[in-house]
Amino acid sequence: MKVAILGMGSVGKGLLRVICERDLGLAVTAVADSRSALMDRDGISIEEVLEAKRMHGSCGDTSLTAMDVVTKGTYDVLVEVTPTNALTGEPGLSHILAALARGRHVVTSNKGPIAREYERLRRCAAEKGVMLRYEATVGGAIPIIHTLECGLAGNRVLAVFGVLNGTCNYILSRMAADGLSYEQALLEAREMGYAEADPTYDVKGIDSAIKLVILANTFWKKPVQLEDVDVTGIDMLTNDALRLAEEQDCTIRLIAEAIPDKGILRVAPRTVPLSHPLVVDGTLNAITIETDMAGEITLIGRGAGSVETASAIIGDILFIRDFYEGSHKKAP
Amino acid sequence: MKLEMRDAPGQLVAALRPISEVGGNIIAVIHQRNEKSDKGDTLSVQIVLELPDNRLSDLVRLIREQGVNILRIGHERLLYEKTVIVIGHLIHTDLGDTVDRIDSTGFAEVTGLNISMPAITQVSSARLVIRAVNREDMEQAIEILRRVSKEKNFLLVEPLEGIE
Numbered sequence: 001m002k003v004a005i006l007g008m009g010s011v012g013k014g015l016l017r018v019i020c021e022r023d024l025g026l027a028v029t030a031v032a033d034s035r036s037a038l039m040d041r042d043g044i045s046i047e048e049v050l051e052a053k054r055m056h057g058s059c060g061d062t063s064l065t066a067m068d069v070v071t072k073g074t075y076d077v078l079v080e081v082t083p084t085n086a087l088t089g090e091p092g093l094s095h096i097l098a099a100l101a102r103g104r105h106v107v108t109s110n111k112g113p114i115a116r117e118y119e120r121l122r123r124c125a126a127e128k129g130v131m132l133r134y135e136a137t138v139g140g141a142i143p144i145i146h147t148l149e150c151g152l153a154g155n156r157v158l159a160v161f162g163v164l165n166g167t168c169n170y171i172l173s174r175m176a177a178d179g180l181s182y183e184q185a186l187l188e189a190r191e192m193g194y195a196e197a198d199p200t201y202d203v204k205g206i207d208s209a210i211k212l213v214i215l216a217n218t219f220w221k222k223p224v225q226l227e228d229v230d231v232t233g234i235d236m237l238t239n240d241a242l243r244l245a246e247e248q249d250c251t252i253r254l255i256a257e258a259i260p261d262k263g264i265l266r267v268a269p270r271t272v273p274l275s276h277p278l279v280v281d282g283t284l285n286a287i288t289i290e291t292d293m294a295g296e297i298t299l300i301g302r303g304a305g306s307v308e309t310a311s312a313i314i315g316d317i318l319f320i321r322d323f324y325e326g327s328h329k330k331a332p
Numbered sequence: 333m334k335l336e337m338r339d340a341p342g343q344l345v346a347a348l349r350p351i352s353e354v355g356g357n358i359i360a361v362i363h364q365r366n367e368k369s370d371k372g373d374t375l376s377v378q379i380v381l382e383l384p385d386n387r388l389s390d391l392v393r394l395i396r397e398q399g400v401n402i403l404r405i406g407h408e409r410l411l412y413e414k415t416v417i418v419i420g421h422l423i424h425t426d427l428g429d430t431v432d433r434i435d436s437t438g439f440a441e442v443t444g445l446n447i448s449m450p451a452i453t454q455v456s457s458a459r460l461v462i463r464a465v466n467r468e469d470m471e472q473a474i475e476i477l478r479r480v481s482k483e484k485n486f487l488l489v490e491p492l493e494g495i496e
């Protein structure tokens with residue numbers, strides 16, 4: 001199966017390494033970063049591309065763009081892993097739309113386009129009879145979308161509760177475990193590389209809300225938007241509040257919650273019993289799904305990291321390959 | 333539930349005995365002697381109680397067998413308690429008023445308050461225990477608290493509960 005990869009950040013590079021190291025039956029026929037692109041229908045040398053990126057900061061020919069790859073490249077699956085833009089979804093949105101319009105499958109870790117334009121993208125993919133998969137957008141390595149769509153097929157999802165932001169969970173874990181103030185814990189998260197220089201998206205709960213929208217669109221009958229989510233961040237939390245929670249064998253975690261029957265879509269810090277499966281440490285993510293047949297299921301795993309994200313992307317690519325095995329016509 | 337009985341010795345005990353017979357637990361008995369009834373020497377009593385599941389119809393039958401009239405049974409018969417944490421300038425924004433907004437509803441009240449105030453310029457954190465007789469009343473009380481929190485710039489941390 002031929003794969004084109006857009007984006008050479010930590011996710012793109014991690015993915016390339018995994019494809020290079022493992023015999024997955026995947027050939028990378030194109031790569032692009034923000035400044036250049038490289039195409040070869042017979043497959044490019046991954047080692048050379050990674051080396052070029054390391055030496056020159058760009059992966060290929062600066063006269064080519066990511067969009068050239070999308071519209072002219074030879075591939076079965078477009079892997080869109082460019083940086084996310086939560087407001088416009090660009091440039092990922094245009095890349096995905098163009099690939100779907102060409103009748104190509106798309107796998108992405110890019111939250112912006114999926115959270116912003118899921119309905120439109122889903123319809124576009126359906127019209128062309130191709131797949132759009134986005135496992136890597138939520139919960140890192142946790143196969144939450146596969147679980148909702150495949151493992152729990154036929155169930156009615158009554159509620160989803162999730163710890164979807166590793167940065168916030170790290171801060172709250174540190175405040176609870178060692179009595180750090182919010183500011184100290186945030187500073188530490190930055191030093192450890194868990195928080196961005198501008199942590200607003202994380203600590204204000206926006207990143208969690210974007211992921212909640214993606215989850216809700218996966219199982220909720222009606223399409224939802226970021227604006228539908230009631231969002232409260234963790235930046236006002238105090239040590240005293242955590243202590244008050246601990247006195248009652250609880251702690252505080254940033255919980256994203258979707259309950260279709262009650263119309264609830266909310267991200268807020270909540271008190272949670274210490275024994276609750278959603279109380280995970282450090283940068284871990286956790287998601288509890290409640291359904292009518294299966295009851296309660298909780299998935300816990302690493303919510304970020306280049307190899308972890310690659311795991312989710314590879315899972316999506318191989319799912320598509322196995323699904324169309326035998327019936328899918330190969331790219332010329 | 334609200335009961336009506338003859339104002340005679342032994343009547344109240346007779347009305348309450350069936351509650352223990354069905355395994356119930358009396359939480360409060362409100363005796364309203366001053367309530368005028370047009371039926372003469374009767375007395376009405378409000379009882380808040382906990383019952384095991386599915387024992388309400390037995391209780392109703394047993395109370396009626398004592399010749400006691402049941403005037404009203406509340407919709408939900410569960411005693412609800414919720415603990416929330418509130419963070420903000422709690423004192424400067426009139427803590428009394430915040431508590432009173434819940435208490436003045438008549439259907440819910442703040443029964444516990446644990447506050448921590450690190451320094452005059454810093455925000456305080458408080459743990460509030462709220463009680464209500466049923467789920468709807470509790471939800472309304474929490475909704476009031478959400479409004480107050482928005483108004484006074486508090487961070488309200490609610491407990492995570494499963495779907496009910």
